[in-house]
Amino acid sequence: MRLLLVEDDCLLADGLTRQLEKAGFSVDTTQTAKQAIILGEQEDYRVGILDLGLPDGNGLDVLRRWRTSSVSFPVLILTARGDWQDKVNGLKAGADDYLAKPFQAEELIARLYAIVRRSEGRVQATVKAGRFELDENRQSLKIGDGSVHSLTGTEFRLLRCLMSRPGHVFSKEQLIEQLYNLNESPSDNVIEAYIRRLRKLVGAETIATRRGQGYLFDDAV
Numbered sequence: 001m002r003l004l005l006v007e008d009d010c011l012l013a014d015g016l017t018r019q020l021e022k023a024g025f026s027v028d029t030t031q032t033a034k035q036a037i038i039l040g041e042q043e044d045y046r047v048g049i050l051d052l053g054l055p056d057g058n059g060l061d062v063l064r065r066w067r068t069s070s071v072s073f074p075v076l077i078l079t080a081r082g083d084w085q086d087k088v089n090g091l092k093a094g095a096d097d098y099l100a101k102p103f104q105a106e107e108l109i110a111r112l113y114a115i116v117r118r119s120e121g122r123v124q125a126t127v128k129a130g131r132f133e134l135d136e137n138r139q140s141l142k143i144g145d146g147s148v149h150s151l152t153g154t155e156f157r158l159l160r161c162l163m164s165r166p167g168h169v170f171s172k173e174q175l176i177e178q179l180y181n182l183n184e185s186p187s188d189n190v191i192e193a194y195i196r197r198l199r200k201l202v203g204a205e206t207i208a209t210r211r212g213q214g215y216l217f218d219d220a221v
Contacts, residue, residue: 004048005029006036019105033057045073052079067094074115129163130219166219
């Protein structure tokens with residue numbers, strides 16, 4: 001699940017990136033409002049974290065620009081400001097949640113998953129498709145016979161992408177965009193390798209190949 005982190009504190013951004021990647025996110029980071037606007041409008045993010053105090057502008061202006069440009073991914077505002085009016089202004093500008101510094105990474109991650117669930121019309125921390133159930137908190141997969149299997153970070157991100165829209169065909173390029181950040185350059189063969197590994201868990205017929213198009217998760221199998 002791809003995430004945009006807009007934070008000008010490099011130390012905080014580096015620490016958060018490590019925590020977020022462990023939690024199953026693929027993270028792109030930027031320190032400026034200008035770059036945040038460009039990335040938000042050009043890339044396919046599932047969720048964003050936005051600091052209000054940026055060196056070249058106000059995070060609220062970035063958020064307003066995104067929403068004016070029909071950028072609809074959910075956004076959590078992260079700031080040192082604790083005044084209630086800042087919270088109200090952020091929510092009015094189109095934010096989905098608000099967290100003031102200092103904070104615990106566990107709370108931030110929990111809030112992120114909560115707003116993503118709401119954006120997907122879910123209330124539970126699980127993604128269900130057919131006889132399969134993906135646990136976001138444990139990064140594990142429960143299959144029809146009741147067995148539970150732990151997943152690596154990449155396996156979890158790939159399976160979550162496929163299971164979140166069963167029947168939808170994802171190209172290799174779309175999957176790479178959701179699994180890796182802009183600083184990584186994986187080959188198409190990497191996706192094929194992970195697909196083979198996941199098929200050993202869910203069955204070859206469950207993750208179907210559409211030649212020349214990509215892969216889909218068949219929840220009817």
